[in-house]
Amino acid sequence: MFELRKKWPILGRHQQAADWLQVWQDLGRAPRTIDAYARGLAEYLELCERESVDPARATRAHIALYVRELGSRPSHRGVNVVALDSGAGLSSATLQQRLVSVRLFYDFLVEEGLRQDNPVGRGRYIAGPRGGGRQRGLVRRLEKLPWIPSDEQWRAVLTVAAAEPVRTRLMLALVYDAALRREELCSLRTDDLDPGRRLVRVRAETTKSRRERVVPYSATTGVLLSQYLMHRGMVSRARGGLFLSESRRNFAEPLSLWTWSKVVRRIAVAAAVERFSTHTTRHLCLTDLARMGWEVHAIATFAGHRHTDSTMRYIHLSGRDLAERFTRGMEHIHAQRVALLSAGAEDSGRPR
Template identity: 55%
Template sequence: MYTVLMVEIKWERYPLVAESTQARRWLQIQFDLGLAPNTVEAYGKSLEDYILFCTISRLVPETAKKEHIAAYVRYLTLRPNPSGVNVISLDSGVGLANATMQLRITAVRLFYDHLIEEGIREDNPVGRGRYTPGKGFGGHRVRSLIPRYKKLPWIPTNEHWVAILEATATESLRNKVMLAMSYDAALRREELCALTTSDIDPAFRLITIRAENTKNRLERIVPYSEATGVLYSNYLRYRRQLSRERGGLFLSESRRNRGKPISISTWSKVVEGIADRAKIQQFTTHTPRHLCLTDLARAGWDLHEIAKLAGHRSMETTQIYIHLSGRDLAQRFEQSMNSIHAWRIAMITEILK
C-alpha cells in the first residue's frame, strides 16, 4: 500500500496565488509535472509572499520591472524573521535566512519564465545573475541578486548526542523507533514519515525508500542496526493496539487522528520538544541524517557508498559530509606530519651523529 503525500494543492494556504489567474496556473503546472510535494509547498509560499509584497506596494506582478524586484530583495533582507527571538543565527545577518531568500527569488524567477512562455511579457526582471569585472583569471565573475552562502550542517558532539538520547528516553516507543531509524538509515523527514509496513524487511533489517517519497525520485534500499531492530519489533506489537491494518508504519497516537499515519508536522513538533528538553535548539529532524552521513565519512566509507545510502544524485552534495568529518584534511595532515617528522629525524641523525 503506497502513501500519497499530496493529492491536491491546498489553495487555502496561498489565497493570493489562488486569486491570480497566472500564478495559480503556474503552481498547478508545477504540481502536474510531479514536483515533490514539499517543492510545490515551498513555491506556493514563496509566490504568495511576493504577491503580498506587490499588493502592499501597489504593483501588478505581471508588469513588475527590475527596480521592483530590487525593492523586493531589500524587503526580504530587512523584514522581521518569523522565528523572532528563537532565531539562533541568520545566514544573512539580517532579515530572512539566506536560503529562504534564495528560495523566494527562485520561485519568482520561474514564475516570470512562465509569463514569458505565455507571451504575457518579453523579459524576466529577475534574471539569472550577470557578469561583472572581477579579479579572477578570466576577469569576470557571476553575481546573483542575493549573495549565496554555503554553510555546513550543524553536527552534534558526543555530549550533545547523549543529551538528545536522554531527552528522547521519555518519548513514546514510536518516537524512539523513528529517531533510531532516521539516524541508522540517514532518512529525510519526508521519507521517514511516509514509510509503510511493507517497506520494512525485518529478516535482513532493510528499508525500501520508495521513489515517490524521495527528494530526487531515486528508490534505494538501506539497512538499520540490530539495536533498532529490537525497538522496531517492540513497536510492532504496540502498533497493533492502534491499528491492525497494513499501511503507514508510524501511526498517530492522538485521540483525534488515532491510528492514522503520522504527519510531517507532528514529527517536527516531537523533535522540537526533544530539542527543548535537551536544551539543544540546533537539533532538527535532519540532524540524525547529517550525523549518520558524517559518521560514515569518519569511518572511512567511500564517497560513492555514502551517496548511495543517502540517495544523493550529485557527489557534490555528498562531499559536504566528507568536509564535516574533516577526514580529507586529517589524512593529509597526518601524511604531511609523518613526512616532515621523518625528514627532521634524518637531519638529526646526519648532523648530530
C-alpha cells in the same frame, strides 16, 4: 488550487499566477513544493499591488525592491529563531527560495509570450577577456556548514529519548542509522522493511531525488523494531504506514511530519540542545561515515544524493577531526623527512 487561493487570496486576483501554479500541480509536483512556490509568489504579488505595478510589466528595479524588503524583514518566528545568517531574520536559503518562485513565474510569462525577458537575475557562466567567470545573482549565496551536536549534546538527547515510548526511540534510531529525511521516515510502510537482513527500502516517491535506495540498519535498531511491531499490533494489525498515531483525533492514522517535528522539538528542549532538529541525525550519520573513512561516492549512494557536491555540503568534519587528520599526516611526513636526514647523515660519514 482552491486551497492555495484560500490560503493566499491574492492569487485569485492574478490569473497568470494561478495558471502558473496549476501547471506545476498538473505536472505532479509535491504539494509542499507547490505550497512554497505559492507563498513566495504571493509575497511578491503583494509588493506589486503596493507599488501599483502590473507583475507582467515589472522591471528589475521592482525585483530589487522585493529583495531589499526580504533582506530587512524580521523573522516570523521571533524569539524562537535559533540562529540567523542574514543579519535581519530571513536566512540566505529562505531568500533564495523566495526568488526561485518569482524567477520561475517570469520564465512562464516569457514562454507564454507575455514578456520579452526575465527580470530576475541568474548566476550563470559568462565569458570575458580574462577567461570565464560566474555572474552573481541578485542575492549572494551563502553556504554554511550544517550543525551537528557534540558527543556530550548527543548523549544528552539520547538520555531524554531513553524515557520516550518505543515508537519514538525506534524512529530516532532508524533515522540516524539510515540517514533518513523526515518525509522518508514518516512515509515508511510495513512492507518496506526486511528484518531478516536488517534492510529498509526508501521508496522513490518519498525521496527528494526521486531515486529509490536500500540501506541497512543496526542490530540494536532491529531489537527496537521487534518491540515496536508488537506494540503496533495493539494499535492496528492492518498493513500500511509503519509509524501510527495514537492520539484520539488521528488514532491508527500514519504519523504526520508535523507530529514528528513536535516530538523532536520537545526532546531537544528537554535536553537543552535546542538546535537539534529532525534533519540533525542525517547530518550526524553522514559525518560519522566520513569519519570512519567511507569514500564520498559511497556516502552519496547511501544518502540518495545524485551528486557528490550535495554530499559534501552535508559532511561536517569538525576542527578537532581535521586537526587529528592533519597531525597524523604531518607525523608521517615528519617521519619521512627525518629518515632522509638520517640517511644523509650516514652518507656524509662515509669516506669519499
